[in-house]
Amino acid sequence: MLVAAAVCPAPPLLVPDVAAGAAAELEALRGHCRRALDAVAEARPDRLVVVGGGTADVTRYPQGTPGSFRGFGVPLTVRLPGGDDGAAGTLPTPLAVAAWLLADARWSATPVTALGVPDDLPAERCLALGEELAAGPTRTALLLAGGGSNCRTLKAPGYLDERGEPFDESVARALAAADHRALAAVDRELASAVGADGAAPWQVLAGAARRTAQPSGTAPAPLAGRLLHHEAPYGVGYLVATWG
Template sequence: MLAAAAVCPHPPLLVPELAGAAGPELDDLRAACAAALDALRDARPERIVVVGGADLAGEHGAGAAGSLAPWGVDVRAGEGEPVLPLSLTIGRWLLDRAGMAASSFHAVPFDASPAECAALGARLADGPGRVALLVMADGSARLTEKSPGYLDPRAEPYEAAIVGALARGDARELAALDPGEAAESQVAGRAALQVLAGAGGASHAEVLYHAAPYGVGYFVARWTG
């Protein structure tokens, strides 16, 4: 059963060694991520599962490692050969920083269908014992004229729908997100969020952070059952 979930973004700049002079601008985001992970710990899960978007599907065990070398600095999360994509590497880095450990890591393709995402979420939540999900999901990259994908007026309401669903703990609203609109608004976290939807909703939900400091929407939320 799903005992708790945390939703965090996965920009490389979240890691201070890569942020450089921009580091202090993300202090509030880092603090919100830490608070969301505290909620996972407080739920006393028997398993913590990390889910994040990637180009290809993949499942990795607890010892899987990642590196941020492709983004400029070889900061490692875990030991051994780096195999985790960016989203899961940042997820492992957040857990390591909090003194927590995952039981498994799951990469879901960015273009996975809602049905595929829901099936994965249900499978992860239906495993033995109390399960906590750490969902790594970026918002839109088309929110401002300085965004990586430039401004698209459709992006803001799409992102607002995501944040509203997270604030309400509403799995049905997340499940209803349109993949085509997500692609047009360059919402990298759509598939991972729909895995969360497949795992179940929440009786208590809170959005701890929502901003677009570099033209990309970042949100942090915590859910408890």
């Protein structure tokens, strides 16, 4: 069952070594990500699964899988916590950023694995993956790595698209309310148009929450949502939230 979740953006700029001169400017965002992960740890899950995009197929990564920021000119390697240095494979960038966030938060509460999902994975498949993760009695927590629109200003990576801000606002409301139905209904075509790379991970969360909320003799209390951060520096929507 799903007992907690943290939603964090996953731009490489979150990593100070990559951000260089922008490191201080983004410290508030990093702080909110730490708070989100602290809240997840307080739920005492048995395992944490990181979910992020950037893969060609649905891909599972074991503990200890490395990720690198050499592509950004930084000789920095990170790993999913809890494994040895012999894990095969390489984390895509969103999951590598998530691994850095876990190291920054000094995560030691549980074993950590990761699930890579293609950015264009259909909603129903995302929801099914979430239900699979939340099946059974294991106390499962999720870290969803992905952000909102990238087109909030003329200088944004995706230029200016007036649909970006209302899209981000609608997602922020769903995250604040722990509304899995609203996340499940996110318009994926619009999400792609405004450059929101968090849409697929958010819908994995929706599926996990939906599975946990299904009536049963041992159904837990509904998850409560809390929106910790909703800003758009550089014209990109960064949202941080917790469910638990």
